[in-house]
Amino acid sequence: MPTYERFEDLPVWQTAIELAEGCEDFLIAAKEKITWSKRDDRTRAEFKRKDDAFEWERYAMSNLPPDHPMRQAWEKKHGPAK
Numbered sequence: 811m812p813t814y815e816r817f818e819d820l821p822v823w824q825t826a827i828e829l830a831e832g833c834e835d836f837l838i839a840a841k842e843k844i845t846w847s848k849r850d851d852r853t854r855a856e857f858k859r860k861d862d863a864f865e866w867e868r869y870a871m872s873n874l875p876p877d878h879p880m881r882q883a884w885e886k887k888h889g890p891a892k
Contacts (some may be wrong), residue, residue, distance in 0.1 A: 817871075822863065830856045
């Protein structure tokens with residue numbers, strides 16, 4: 811099983827970022843071809859994916875022992891894992 815130093819190295823996080831970047835590229839390319847409401851829907855969906863990934867990260871960190879270096883680094887950056 812691979813080990814990761816940072817959460818950003820996890821494949822699930824990288825996939826979420828690729829999806830968000832793809833959404834942003836689509837919105838830039840679409841410009842006037844889509845309505846503002848559709849643009850808002852896609853923007854909300856993009857942020858929801860990031861929020862879901864963050865909640866999964868918090869859950870994963872809470873399952874690590876408190877003295878684990880990855881958990882300590884995460885808590886230093888984001889606060890206590892719950």
